[in-house]
Amino acid sequence: MIMFVWSYPEASGVGPVTWVDTDLLLKLETCSGRARHNHGEAYTSALIELGWSEAGKEHIAIELVDCARWYVTGESSGKDSFTLWVIVPFTLTTVLYWTFGGFYLFMDITEKPAFLRKYKVQPGTNEPVEDEKLRKLLITVLFNQFGIGLPMATLNWTVMRERSLGPVELYPTPIRILFDLVVCLLLQEIGFYYSHRLLHHRLLYKIIHKKHHEWTSPIAISAMYCHPIEHVFSNLMPPFLGLYVMRSHPATAWIWFSIAILATLNDHSDYHFPLLPSPEAHDFHHLKFNNCFGVIGLLDWLHGTDKMFRASRAFDRHKISLTVASQREKFPDIVKKSL
Ligand SMILES: [Zn+2]
Numbered sequence: 001m002i003m004f005v006w007s008y009p010e011a012s013g014v015g016p017v018t019w020v021d022t023d024l025l026l027k028l029e030t031c032s033g034r035a036r037h038n039h040g041e042a043y044t045s046a047l048i049e050l051g052w053s054e055a056g057k058e059h060i061a062i063e064l065v066d067c068a069r070w071y072v073t074g075e076s077s078g079k080d081s082f083t084l085w086v087i088v089p090f091t092l093t094t095v096l097y098w099t100f101g102g103f104y105l106f107m108d109i110t111e112k113p114a115f116l117r118k119y120k121v122q123p124g125t126n127e128p129v130e131d132e133k134l135r136k137l138l139i140t141v142l143f144n145q146f147g148i149g150l151p152m153a154t155l156n157w158t159v160m161r162e163r164s165l166g167p168v169e170l171y172p173t174p175i176r177i178l179f180d181l182v183v184c185l186l187l188q189e190i191g192f193y194y195s196h197r198l199l200h201h202r203l204l205y206k207i208i209h210k211k212h213h214e215w216t217s218p219i220a221i222s223a224m225y226c227h228p229i230e231h232v233f234s235n236l237m238p239p240f241l242g243l244y245v246m247r248s249h250p251a252t253a254w255i256w257f258s259i260a261i262l263a264t265l266n267d268h269s270d271y272h273f274p275l276l277p278s279p280e281a282h283d284f285h286h287l288k289f290n291n292c293f294g295v296i297g298l299l300d301w302l303h304g305t306d307k308m309f310r311a312s313r314a315f316d317r318h319k320i321s322l323t324v325a326s327q328r329e330k331f332p333d334i335v336k337k338s339l
């Protein structure tokens, strides 16, 4: 079947590409997905449907050939799927983690610059970070990234090379990317919320999740400080769910992974900076243990697992700050005066 696809463009004698028919590209996307579903059989009929004898369709032919090659070998125009699904995402997320995490770590170790200290969510904690605690953290996080994250990315690649729709040159539209991201966010919320609540079951908490909670006042790079089992089921699997369901393009995955990494660094940073999403909810979870299990707060609201948080001062501060004044300055702790 593949031989047929390869030889057909030459045999048809179609001319050079002068335009790209978007309608045909859409059909191509559909049939390339169908082809993967049907293990290639759909290609022959797809070629006929697309009307190969018409002039100016060579481009489409190349796309289909490329798609077929992608399907069979996992390669697309010289870009192999291992690079797209393992090397690029792993490098991207690791570099982001240590670059942005590094900025926060610099502030935690040096307590500089002084004018940013007022944005601490729990002032007086990790000022500075204890050396021994930090050493333990670095070893665990590096193991989780290279010893757990890399094999998991490889496992993810074996799924996505089958599920990702179309050849890599067919970029998704901005609307499609946005839609994929929304699905990814919602499925991550479901995956993370329930796996996280399960980890708080007394049997699992002691042997698995307690480690992550050693940091009652977290620092950015403590985001991946956890037991390897937690890292697989709570940190790595939930963000993949949306990509599986939506059969996302690798570029969408790179955008999504970058958002997820930056969000978890912010959530664990213990700094509530202006213009950035509020880290108050997850910070509150580290402090109190029994509230705020989710990522975006949707399931906590639904299950009522944020009642204590909503009644707290932290909830008043739980919004994006649009001024240079810190949330603590705007909403100072309420001191109960005894008569
Ligand atoms: Zn955490």
Ligand SMILES: [Zn+2]
Pocket: 196, 200, 209, 213, 285, 289
């Ligand atoms: Zn927890």
